[in-house]
Amino acid sequence: MKKGDIILCSAICVFSALLALLFLTFKNNGKTLIVKVDNKPLYEYSLGTDREIELEHNTAVIKDGEVYMLEADCKNQICVRTGKISKRGECIVCLPNRVILEIK
Numbered sequence: 361m362k363k364g365d366i367i368l369c370s371a372i373c374v375f376s377a378l379l380a381l382l383f384l385t386f387k388n389n390g391k392t393l394i395v396k397v398d399n400k401p402l403y404e405y406s407l408g409t410d411r412e413i414e415l416e417h418n419t420a421v422i423k424d425g426e427v428y429m430l431e432a433d434c435k436n437q438i439c440v441r442t443g444k445i446s447k448r449g450e451c452i453v454c455l456p457n458r459v460i461l462e463i464k
């Protein structure tokens with residue numbers, strides 16, 4: 361191996377280590393809301409940004425790092441009554457409309 365190759369190799373190593381570190385930090389701090397309809401992941405939103413998500417039958421809200429179902433046209437309203445979720449792995453399910461809000 362030439363000297364240049366070694367430098368290049370270690371540069372790549374450092375770069376990928378940094379990338380992995382960045383990815384891990386992002387993973388720990390940034391939570392993501394996955395919106396699934398018909399069991400297919402349709403949208404992904406960061407919980408860091410407040411927003412309203414209008415779906416065909418449901419309206420979900422991201423506020424202060426929490427997610428809740430604001431409105432739904434389903435009969436049982438279980439999804440609306442689920443309240444706020446903010447932890448990884450938690451989810452709000454609207455069975456009649458086949459909508460799942462999941463935090464990753």
Ligand SMILES: [Zn+2]
Binds near residue numbers: 436
């Ligand atoms: Zn519902």
